[in-house]
Amino acid sequence: MSTYKATLIIHKDQSRIAVEFENKLELRQRFKKLRGAKWSASLKVWHLPNTKAYRKQFGLPIYDIEVLSEEKAKQLASFDNWLKAQTYAESTVKTYMNTLRVFFQFYNKKPIFEIENDDIIHFSNEYILKKKLSRTYQNQFISALKLFYNTIEKRQIDVDSLQRPRKEKILPNVLSKQEVKAILDVHSNLKHRMMLIMLYACGLRRSELLNLKPIAIDSQRNQLKVNQSKGNKDRYVPISDEIVKLLRQYYKLFKPTKWLFEGQNPGEKYSPTSLQKVLKMALKKANIKKPATLHWLRHSYATHLLESGTDLRYIQELLGHGSSRTTEIYTHVSQKSLQNIRSPFDDL
Numbered sequence: 001m002s003t004y005k006a007t008l009i010i011h012k013d014q015s016r017i018a019v020e021f022e023n024k025l026e027l028r029q030r031f032k033k034l035r036g037a038k039w040s041a042s043l044k045v046w047h048l049p050n051t052k053a054y055r056k057q058f059g060l061p062i063y064d065i066e067v068l069s070e071e072k073a074k075q076l077a078s079f080d081n082w083l084k085a086q087t088y089a090e091s092t093v094k095t096y097m098n099t100l101r102v103f104f105q106f107y108n109k110k111p112i113f114e115i116e117n118d119d120i121i122h123f124s125n126e127y128i129l130k131k132k133l134s135r136t137y138q139n140q141f142i143s144a145l146k147l148f149y150n151t152i153e154k155r156q157i158d159v160d161s162l163q164r165p166r167k168e169k170i171l172p173n174v175l176s177k178q179e180v181k182a183i184l185d186v187h188s189n190l191k192h193r194m195m196l197i198m199l200y201a202c203g204l205r206r207s208e209l210l211n212l213k214p215i216a217i218d219s220q221r222n223q224l225k226v227n228q229s230k231g232n233k234d235r236y237v238p239i240s241d242e243i244v245k246l247l248r249q250y251y252k253l254f255k256p257t258k259w260l261f262e263g264q265n266p267g268e269k270y271s272p273t274s275l276q277k278v279l280k281m282a283l284k285k286a287n288i289k290k291p292a293t294l295h296w297l298r299h300s301y302a303t304h305l306l307e308s309g310t311d312l313r314y315i316q317e318l319l320g321h322g323s324s325r326t327t328e329i330y331t332h333v334s335q336k337s338l339q340n341i342r343s344p345f346d347d348l
Contacts, residue, residue, distance in 0.1 A: 006058035203301035
C-alpha cells in the first residue's frame, strides 16, 4: 500500500487491523487480495486479521497491545465522518483521530458514557505530562475531545478544568534575500526550481503549493488563486510578469494534467516528502548550513515584504491569516525595524 493508516480494533468480538488508504480502485483491488481482508460497512473501513505478519507489514507493534473496543471504534468512525463532512483539513482530521485513539485506548475497558472530567484530568496528568508531550499535543487533545463530546456524545465537558499550556512565543526563522536567491537559483531542474520559487514568491504553505491546479494561474491579471487553504479560505496572491514567464516555460516542458506540480505519474500530486528533499538538495548545493524548512520561505516572504514597506494589513491578506496578531510577529524579526535602533554602546 502506498500511503495508509493502520489501527488495532475490536470488531464483532474479534481483534482486527483497520487499514485506511486512498479510495482508488487499484489500491482496493490490491487490498482485497490479502488473506482475510474484509470491508466493514458499519465502521467504513477495510480490516485484516490481527496477525504478527500483518502487524509487521503495516508498521504496528508485533507484541500484544490494547486495542479499541467496537463501541469506541464506531464512535471514532462517526466522528471521522463528521469531520470530513464539515470539510476539516485532512491534517486536522488525522491529528484529532490519532489523539482520540490514544485517549480511548487509555480507557479501553471503560465505556465512553462513563468517562468523566476526572478521567480526562487523570489522562492529562498520567499520560501527557508524564511523557512530557508538547504543548501543541496538549492543545490538540483538548480541542479534539471537546469537539468529539459536543458532536458525537452530545454532552458538554468542562474543558476549563483542563488547563491549556501557556503558548510559547517562538519567532519565525527568516533567510536573507541573498540566501533565498542562492536557494532559488541553484537547481537546474525547472520543476524543482519552480516549486521553490512559488513558495517564496507567493508566500505559500507547502499544502497550498501541492494543491495548486493550472487553472489557478490568471496570467491576464497576474494573479494566483489559492483555494480552500487553512481555515477553508480562498485568497488571491499577485504574481509578477517574470513568474508568469517562468510558469509558461514550465508548463510547456512538463505539461501538467491535473495538478500544477505532479509526481512521476501524470495526474499524481507531487509528494510533500519529495518537496522537502528538493529544498534539502538546494541548501546543500548552495552551501547553506541553516536547518531551513519549506515554511522558512513563507516566513522570509512576509518579512521581506515588511522590510520593503508593505503595510502589515496587506501582508495579512496575502498570507491568509485570520488574525492580525499572527502577522504582527514579523515585526519582531524585521531587519529594518532592528537597524533603526541605536545601541547606547555607540554613544560611549
